[in-house]
Each structure stands twice: as C-alpha cells, then as structure tokens.
Amino acid sequence: MAKKKMANKKNSYSMIMVVVSVLIVFVIIKVIAPYAFMILLGKDHTMPTPSTLMLWYMILAILACLVYVSTSDLKWANFLSFILPAGDDKFKALFQKMIIIAIPLLVGWFVYSGTVPGTASPVELRIQHPTLPQEFEKMENPFLHADEATKRKCIEEGKHLYQQNCRPCHGSKADGNGPFANAFRLRPINFTDPGTIATVVEAFAFWRIKEGGPGLPGVSTPWDSAMPAWKDVLTDTQIWKIIMGEYATAEVQARQREEMEH
Amino acid sequence: MSKIKHNIIFRSLILCMIAGLFTFTCLRDGAAQTSQLFRVYSTEATGKIAETSDAIAAGKKIYEIKCYYCHGIKGDGNGSDAPRLDPKPRNFTRNEYKIRSTGQSVLPTDEDLFRIISSGVEGSAMPFWNTLTTDERWQVIYYIKTFNPEFKDKGERAPVSLGGGIASSSDSIKRGEKLFKEAKCILCHGEDGRGDGQLTTTLKKQWDLPFKARDLTQGWMFKGGNTEGDIYRTVTTGLNETPMGSYADYLTDEDRWHLSHYVKSISHGMKTDVVLKSKLLAGNLPAGPEDAVWDTLETIELPLAGQIVASPRFWTPSANSIRIKSVYNEKNIAFLVEWDDRTDEQSEVYSDAVAIQFPTKTPEGLKKPYFAMGDSSNNVELLHWRAYDESVLAAQRTDDSIETETDGGEDVEEEAGDEDAEAATEQEVENAVEETIEEFENFVTIKEMNAKGFKRLSVQPDKSQNSKGKSQWKNGKWQVMITRPLVTADKKIDVQFEKGNLIPYALAVWDGSNSEIKGQKSISSWYYLTLEMTTPNSVYIYAIIAVILAISIQLWVVARIRRFPTEIPS
Numbered sequence: 001m002a003k004k005k006m007a008n009k010k011n012s013y014s015m016i017m018v019v020v021s022v023l024i025v026f027v028i029i030k031v032i033a034p035y036a037f038m039i040l041l042g043k044d045h046t047m048p049t050p051s052t053l054m055l056w057y058m059i060l061a062i063l064a065c066l067v068y069v070s071t072s073d074l075k076w077a078n079f080l081s082f083i084l085p086a087g088d089d090k091f092k093a094l095f096q097k098m099i100i101i102a103i104p105l106l107v108g109w110f111v112y113s114g115t116v117p118g119t120a121s122p123v124e125l126r127i128q129h130p131t132l133p134q135e136f137e138k139m140e141n142p143f144l145h146a147d148e149a150t151k152r153k154c155i156e157e158g159k160h161l162y163q164q165n166c167r168p169c170h171g172s173k174a175d176g177n178g179p180f181a182n183a184f185r186l187r188p189i190n191f192t193d194p195g196t197i198a199t200v201v202e203a204f205a206f207w208r209i210k211e212g213g214p215g216l217p218g219v220s221t222p223w224d225s226a227m228p229a230w231k232d233v234l235t236d237t238q239i240w241k242i243i244m245g246e247y248a249t250a251e252v253q254a255r256q257r258e259e260m261e262h
Numbered sequence: 263m264s265k266i267k268h269n270i271i272f273r274s275l276i277l278c279m280i281a282g283l284f285t286f287t288c289l290r291d292g293a294a295q296t297s298q299l300f301r302v303y304s305t306e307a308t309g310k311i312a313e314t315s316d317a318i319a320a321g322k323k324i325y326e327i328k329c330y331y332c333h334g335i336k337g338d339g340n341g342s343d344a345p346r347l348d349p350k351p352r353n354f355t356r357n358e359y360k361i362r363s364t365g366q367s368v369l370p371t372d373e374d375l376f377r378i379i380s381s382g383v384e385g386s387a388m389p390f391w392n393t394l395t396t397d398e399r400w401q402v403i404y405y406i407k408t409f410n411p412e413f414k415d416k417g418e419r420a421p422v423s424l425g426g427g428i429a430s431s432s433d434s435i436k437r438g439e440k441l442f443k444e445a446k447c448i449l450c451h452g453e454d455g456r457g458d459g460q461l462t463t464t465l466k467k468q469w470d471l472p473f474k475a476r477d478l479t480q481g482w483m484f485k486g487g488n489t490e491g492d493i494y495r496t497v498t499t500g501l502n503e504t505p506m507g508s509y510a511d512y513l514t515d516e517d518r519w520h521l522s523h524y525v526k527s528i529s530h531g532m533k534t535d536v537v538l539k540s541k542l543l544a545g546n547l548p549a550g551p552e553d554a555v556w557d558t559l560e561t562i563e564l565p566l567a568g569q570i571v572a573s574p575r576f577w578t579p580s581a582n583s584i585r586i587k588s589v590y591n592e593k594n595i596a597f598l599v600e601w602d603d604r605t606d607e608q609s610e611v612y613s614d615a616v617a618i619q620f621p622t623k624t625p626e627g628l629k630k631p632y633f634a635m636g637d638s639s640n641n642v643e644l645l646h647w648r649a650y651d652e653s654v655l656a657a658q659r660t661d662d663s664i665e666t667e668t669d670g671g672e673d674v675e676e677e678a679g680d681e682d683a684e685a686a687t688e689q690e691v692e693n694a695v696e697e698t699i700e701e702f703e704n705f706v707t708i709k710e711m712n713a714k715g716f717k718r719l720s721v722q723p724d725k726s727q728n729s730k731g732k733s734q735w736k737n738g739k740w741q742v743m744i745t746r747p748l749v750t751a752d753k754k755i756d757v758q759f760e761k762g763n764l765i766p767y768a769l770a771v772w773d774g775s776n777s778e779i780k781g782q783k784s785i786s787s788w789y790y791l792t793l794e795m796t797t798p799n800s801v802y803i804y805a806i807i808a809v810i811l812a813i814s815i816q817l818w819v820v821a822r823i824r825r826f827p828t829e830i831p832s
Contacts, residue, residue: 077828083820084827100820104812111808117795122536122764163331163343168570168577172332172389179387182299183567185536185787213571214632224633226787228571 012078016095018065025061029054129200130217136207141240151244158245161238165230166246174250186224191250198252205243205254209234299532299565301390303381303487307373309396313404321405324398332387337409348578349386350471354409358503361486363421366500366508369412371419375403378486385483385582424495428516430523438524441517450475450505455528456738458604463775465505473505477602477738480583481529488529493522532563532583537764537790540588540595546701547589547596550732551741556598559587564769566784571634572716579784580773584616590793594701595759596745605775606649606735612774613650614735616742619643619768620757620791622712630766633788635713643757644719646709647731647742649774655706702745705730712755716781726752764790 034046041047049057069079086093143154163172169188171178176190191197197205207215213225230239247254311317326335332351334340339353352358361378362370379399382390391399407413428434442448442455450465452458455478465473481488486496497518500508509518541559548555564586568579585600599616608614621631622641631640708731710722728750733742750756757765766788772778 073828080823080828083823085824100816103816104809107812108805108809112801112805115801115804116797117762117801122790160331160342163341164346167343167387168346168568172328172387173391173393175389175393177389179385180567180570182565183786185789214637224630224788226571226633228575232573233575 012081013092013095014069014075014079015082015099018069018079019099021065022058022061026058029057129204130219132201132204132207133217136203139203139206141202141206141243142237143240143244154241155244155248158241158243159249160245161234161242162245162249165234166242169226174246184226186226188226191246192252194252197247197250197254200255201257202240202243202247202254203257205246206236206239209239209242210236299534300482301381301384303377303492304392305377305487306380307376309400310372310376311397311400317401318404318408320398321401321403324394324402325405328391328394329402337406343387346577347387351387354406356503357410357412360501360504361496362499362502363424363495364419364499365422365510367502369410369416369419371421372400372403372407374421375406376400379403381487383485385485422498422510424491424498426515426519427491427494428519430490430526434520434523435527436524437517438520438522438527441513441521442524445509445513445521447521451478452604452738454737454739455479455525456602456604458738461505462604463607467504474604475506477604478525479529479602481531483582484529488526490519490522490526493525494518497521532565533561534564535562535789537792538562538586538588538767539792539794540590540759541794542796543589543591545591547591547594547745548598548743549701550704551598551734551743553743555589556587559589559598561585561587561600562789564786564789566769566771566786569634569770569781569783569785571785572781574781576778576782578776579771579782580776580778581771581784584769584771584784584786586769588791590748590759592748594745594747595793596743598741598743599769600739600741601771602738603735603740603773603775604738606740608650608653608774610650612777612779613648613772614740614774615646615648615772616740617644617646617770618744619713619770620645621766622755622757624757624760624763624765630788632715633768634785635716635719638714638718640714641755642713643755644709644711644713645729645731645744645746646711647733647744648709649733649735649740651709652706652731652733659706702730702732705732705743705745707731708744710756722752722755726750726755728756759791759793761793761795764792767791 029049034048037043037047038045068075070076082092082096086096143151146154162174166174167178168180169178169184170176170191171181171188174191176188176193178188181188189196208227210229210231212227212229214229216225234242243254325333330341332339332341332343332347333354334344334351337354339351341351344351357367357369359370359374361383362368362374364370364374376399378388379391379394379402381392382388391402394402442451448459449461450457450459450473452462452475457475457477459475462475463472467473476485477483484492486492496506497509497513499510500506509521513521539560543555562585563583565583566579566581568576570576581601581603583601587598589596597618599618601616603614606614619635620643621636622643625631629640631637631642636642707727708729710727710729711719712722713719729744729746731742731744733740735741746759748759750758759765767790768788769786771784772782773784778784
C-alpha cells in the first residue's frame with residue numbers, strides 16, 4: 001500500500017490543504033478573535049466579529065488560496081488532480097466524497113438562510129463625536145483662570161454634584177458602571193476610557209450635559225442616548241463645576257483648545 | 263470491496279454532518295448576552311499590609327477622595343449623595359455590616375471588608391474598587407475601622423467555620439424546601455421567595471424605611487455572591503442590624519446547606535435579548551395571565567432603571583427587572599409582562615402599573631422616537647395598565663354586568679402635566695369599545711395613550727381604545743396580560759403590528775407601595791418586537807433547486823477534469 005502511494009506521484013492533497021486553511025481562517029475569525037479581542041481590549045465580554053466583515057474575510061481567504069494554487073502550472077495541476085479517480089487511496093476517496101457532498105450542502109444552506117423570512121438584528125450605530133454646534137464652540141469654563149483655591153473648591157463641589165446627578169448611570173468611579181447602567185442598551189460612557197472625555201474640549205462636555213440626548217443633531221440618530229438634558233435643573237455654573245469634578249473623578253484631562261489665530 | 267465503499271460514503275456523510283452542525287452553531291449569532299451584565303464576587307483577599315498609623319493616614323486620604331460622597335466624612339453613611347441612594351450607604355460607626363464571615367453581631371474581619379471593597383455590591387451604588395491597588399484598599403479598610411472603636415476594643419474577630427458543604431441534589435433541595443417553611447423563612451421571603459412574606463411590610467427600620475426581604479428569585483441581586491457557599495454564609499452569619507439573623511444555632515450545619523441548595527434552585531439569572539419574538543398561534547390566544555400556553559413561550563428579561571431623563575427624576579425605583587413574552591394570531595397580539603412586587607396594595611393615587619410603549623409609526627430607518635415618551639416630531643403609543651383601575655372596573659362589572667356606566671375611578675394621569683391630567687379625567691368613560699372580542703371576556707379595557715414628550719401626553723378618544731388587560735398578583739409577582747388587535751382603524755395614533763418589521767418597544771413599571779407615580783417609575787430603553795413568521799414552502803424549493811444546480815455543476819466540472827486531466831509538468 002505504502003509503496004503504491006509513493007509510486008502514485010499524482011496524488012496531491014493541495015485541495016485538502018486549501019479547504020483546511022479556509023476552515024482555519026473561519027475558526028480564527030469566528031471563535032478565536034472574539035476572545036483575543038476581549039483580552040486585548042480588556043473587555044468583560046467577547047467581541048464577536050461582525051457578519052459583513054466575516055463575509056469579506058472569508059472571500060479574501062478563498063481568493064488568496066485560489067491565487068496561491070494557480071501561481072504555477074504545477075500547483076494548478078496538482079490542485080485539480082485531486083478530482084481524478086482516487087484509485088486505491090482510501091483517504092483521498094473519503095475526502096473527495098466529503099467535498100462533493102459538502103459543496104452542494106453549503107450552497108443549499110446559503111440559499112436557505114438568505115431566503116428564509118426573518119428579521120435581521122437591528123443595526124445600531126453610535127456617532128461618537130457629533131460636531132459641536134457653533135453656539136457652544138466659543139464657550140469657556142468661567143473658572144479656567146480662577147486661582148488655585150477657587151478651582152479646588154469648584155472641583156470639590158463639582159464632584160458632589162457629579163455623585164448626586166451623574167453617578168446612577170456613569171458610576172461613582174466615572175467608569176460607566178452605575179447601578180442604572182445595565183438598563184440602557186447604549187451604555188453610559190466610561191469616562192476613564194482615554195477615548196472618551198479626554199478627547200474633547202470642556203465646551204463639548206458642557207454641550208452634552210446641557211442638551212443631552214434630545215439635543216443631539218439629526219445625524220446622531222437613532223436617538224438611543226439616554227443622556228438627559230440637564231438644563232432643566234442645573235445652572236450653567238453648576239454644569240461647569242460638574243465638568244471639573246467629572247474630569248477629576250475620571251482622572252483624565254480635557255483636550256486643550258488649540259490657539260487659533262484670528 | 264463494495265462494503266468498504268459503502269462504509270466510506272457513510273463516514274463521509276457523518277463527517278459532513280458534523281461539519282455542517284459546527285458551521286450552524288458558529289453562524290448562529292449572539293448566544294445571549296446574559297450574566298456579563300452583573301458582577302462576579304471575588305473571594306480573594308491578598309496582599310495584606312500592616313495596620314500602621316501611616317496606613318491609616320493614607321487610607322484617610324483615599325477615603326476623602328473616593329468614598330465620602332456616599333459614606334459621609336464621619337463615616338456615618340450620610341454623605342451628600344445618600345438621599346438619592348437605596349439601599350443606603352453603610353454607616354461605619356455602627357456594626358451594621360451585612361456580608362461577613364463572622365458570627366451574629368460580630369464585626370467583620372478585615373478580609374471580609376477587602377472582598378466587598380474589591381467586588382462592590384450589586385443592586386447598590388457601591389462600585390468594585392479593584393481599580394485601587396491592594397495596598398490602597400487595605401489602607402482604606404484600616405481607616406474605615408477607625409470610625410467604630412469596637413474594632414480596636416474587641417480585638418481579633420474570628421470567622422465562623424464555613425467549610426465542608428454537601429453537594430446539591432434533588433433530595434437536598436427537597437429537604438431545603440421543607441426547611442424554608444419550617445424555619446419560617448417564608449414569613450419574610452414569601453412562599454416563592456420573592457420577598458413578599460406577610461411580615462415584610464410590617465418590619466421598619468429607622469425613619470420608617472421598610473426592611474425589604476431579599477427577592478430570592480433574582481440571582482444577580484444576592485449581595486456578596488450567589489453561589490451556594492455565599493448563601494450558606496449568609497444563613498450562618500446573618501445580616502447585622504436586620505431581621506435576618508444567624509441560623510447557626512437554629513439549624514444544623516447540614517440543614518443550612520440543604521436550605522442554601524433550595525434557595526439557589528429557586529433563583530434565576532437574567533436572560534435578556536434585544537429582539538422579542540412573538541410566536542404565531544393557530545387558534546385562540548391565551549385566556550389570561552395564568553394560561554398554560556404562556557409557559558411554553560420564551561421569556562426575555564429586561565433590566566430597568568429609574569426615570570432619570572426628565573425632572574423630577576427618580577433615583578430610587580422599586581423594580582429592577584421585568585419579563586415579557588408575546589404571542590399572536592391572525593387578529594390579535596398578546597403580551598404577558600411579569601415583574602416582582604412585594605405587595606399588591608393599591609390606592610387611587612399610587613397604584614402599581616405597567617406601560618408598553620411603541621412608536622405609532624414603525625420606523626423605517628434607524629431613527630426612532632426618543633426612548634422616553636417620544637419627542638415633538640415622533641409620536642409614541644402607550645398601552646397603560648393600572649392595578650387600581652382594573653379593580654374598579656372589575657368591581658363595576660360585577661355590580662351591573664350588562665350595562666356599562668361612566669367610570670368614576672380613573673383619576674390621576676401619570677406623566678402628564680397636572681392640567682392635562684384633569685382634562686383627561688373628565689373624558690374617561692369606560693364603555694369604550696363595544697365590539698367586545700369574546701376571546702377576552704373577563705378583560706378590562708386598558709388605557710391607550712399617545713405621547714410626544716413628557717409634557718404632551720393624551721388619552722386616546724374612547725372609540726379608539728382597543729387594548730384589553732387582565733392581571734393577577736400572586737406570591738410577590740404581577741402578571742399582566744395585555745392584548746390588542748394587530749391592526750386598528752386609527753393608523754395615525756396606533757401602532758400597527760405587521761409581520762416582518764422590527765417594532766421598537768419599551769417598558770415602564772410603577773410600584774404604588776413605593777409612591778411611584780407619573781415620572782417616578784422604572785423604565786427600559788428601546789428593545790425590538792418581531793412577529794415570527796412561518797417559513798413559506800418556496801424557501802425549501804429554492805434551497806433544493808440550488809442544491810441540485812450545485813450538484814450538476816459540480817459533476818460536470820468533475821467529469822470534465824477527469825476526461826481532460828491537466829498535464830502535470832515535470
């Protein structure tokens with residue numbers, strides 16, 4: 001048997017290698033990547049790959065394999081030779097049958113899942129940084145140039161106000177984990193994340209607190225933000241203090257406005 | 263030889279099926295986003311440092327940056343944030359520590375404090391402070407201990423033995439169930455463990471605040487962890503300064519384990535999902551909330567928060583979760599909403615209530631109405647059930663079962679400005695829909711309302727009221743069945759339930775015994791409802807055609823390659 005296998009040089013398994021590599025890519029994207037990103041990004045839940053991204057990666061993987069096997073006539077012939085009669089090679093016969101059965105099944109599955117009536121999961125996007133409206137752009141923290149003692153006092157007052165008003169959702173630690181946070185599917189923002197309030201100027205935070213979710217511009221729909229518009233109960237001064245307290249609680253700095261020449 | 267060939271075909275078939283199954287499970291998205299919502303209590307207590315005056319001073323510094331907003335500068339649990347907290351922050355000057363490994367009325371060990379500071383407490387504002395280094399956490403603990411001189415005076419506190427443990431089994435659970443009654447747990451925790459026992463409303467702590475016995479069915483709300491070991495610890499040590507005493511002297515070690523197994527067995531995790539699938543029924547919809555059909559349906563549980571969007575905001579809601587199921591037939595759709603509520607006491611003003619909110623027009627794009635009561639350009643419809651109204655209407659029906667009278671019971675309107683409420687009251691007449699659907703004979707008409715924001719709420723005219731409801735409260739649980747025709751004549755003000763759409767829905771709950779009314783309520787954000795469809799036969803036909811096509815193309819390719827094999831260049 002072994003002798004025969006050696007003799008039959010035409011027996012190449014490159015088609016099986018292609019199938020296996022495509023499967024490996026699939027497993028990596030589908031199963032391993034969500035966990036890898038969970039660990040890398042320090043999240044407490046897996047990060048599933050979006051299905052469209054998945055589709056593109058799979059198409060790329062298949063194309064790459066096909067390009068590889070057709071880089072030379074030898075490789076191409078070897079690749080196709082797998083379809084030739086298996087002869088005595090039982091494994092080859094087995095793989096051939098598997099492929100022949102699997103391809104129509106896959107096609108059937110795609111057609112079925114494409115036509116079966118069902119509702120796609122809702123798409124929900126979040127615009128992280130809507131543009132700051134003009135009337136807020138020029139705003140400046142009135143305590144910006146105050147002396148140190150006043151600043152310290154404002155920060156402390158702001159921290160109290162933060163704990164009273166913002167804590168239920170954004171959490172005592174400003175980490176977006178307040179006791180109400182779970183109820184809002186668009187979770188309250190984690191301010192300690194360097195990608196959030198640390199990337200905006202204080203005037204931006206002022207706008208978001210004052211106008212809240214209802215004040216977001218039209219492009220920032222789907223209107224899922226549960227951020228209240230605080231202008232109904234908080235004065236502008238209080239909001240500025242909250243901002244100071246909020247940045248202090250989250251232990252991050254606001255982005256500084258670049259000096260513009262007029 | 264043919265046998266071998268047969269074998270190979272068989273084996274390859276099985277392999278393919280396994281591969282197919284694997285792909286299928288992989289392609290199925292989102293195996294539910296449960297449990298990650300809630301914290302896991304860590305049992306670790308490491309890196310202990312010496313209790314020096316330096317450590318205490320360092321702890322004071324941290325305490326006065328991180329902790330005092332709730333716990334107060336003097337450690338008396340009276341920080342500036344305390345009025346908005348329920349449960350209240352711990353008062354460190356007293357021995358009211360709940361989660362301890364020490365006996366009743368004994369102060370906790372340093373390790374107990376470390377564990378709670380590291381993990382926080384679910385259902386309260388206490389965050390997990392694992393963001394502090396272990397040294398910092400120990401320093402804070404040493405400072406906290408200075409608030410209560412007993413820590414110093416009484417010296418070392420020895421933990422009680424919490425070792426051993428017996429494995430859970432159905433026998434053990436059964437024994438535990440018996441003990442749950444015998445040890446009088448049901449007096450406070452209630453027959454089904456929802457904290458609705460007969461004593462629960464009579465026990466008051468300072469300032470007349472009620473002692474709420476733990477709802478033992480909500481697994482995520484177990485303070486200090488929900489493993490059997492954690493439950494055993496609480497049963498053994500008791501919770502200081504609460505009616506929950508230690509059962510160490512009353513029940514044997516083994517019995518406490520049985521009890522813990524039973525308590526664990528009646529608790530459940532929160533199984534939540536973004537999309538609620540309404541199932542198609544061929545015949546009649548369930549006859550009421552107690553109908554067995556409901557048990558066959560999938561339940562989705564949604565976390566709730568206090569209404570914090572519009573003033574007056576509400577910081578201390580009673581309900582923290584709500585369950586919903588749905589079913590429909592050709593004519594009507596029905597929802598069963600369930601939530602835990604310790605009492606069913608109602609008053610005219612403060613009544614238990616629930617509302618389901620839909621956009622009046624199913625959004626086509628991403629843009630939905632504002633999740634709380636809609637907005638000026640996007641109308642929402644509310645199906646609003648109120649326990650008090652139902653009891654009034656039901657009583658009236660028995661009084662004069664044929665003639666319907668004007669209803670005097672409807673009173674206060676939630677959310678609406680006061681003037682709106684009064685205007686609405688006058689319009690309230692019960693004989694709304696005359697074409698009573700016989701399917702829902704014992705149901706009462708519930709209020710359908712429209713809102714374009716918190717201040718713009720209106721009750722629909724009587725002729726447009728076509729939702730019905732029926733409820734039951736049993737052992738600490740409300741079950742309210744709400745039903746409505748799928749389509750109505752009022753296309754402008756009513757949501758139309760059409761197949762194939764993702765219809766946003768949101769829920770709100772009021773607990774009358776917690777004085778919840780109008781904007782004082784628990785709310786959810788938008789989730790989606792979809793009416794499940796039967797698969798038309800054409801789908802299968804397409805799939806079969808595709809398979810046949812694939813096979814023939816494949817065979818043609820194989821045949822061609824075998825006939826004209828590519829030359830392998832040497």
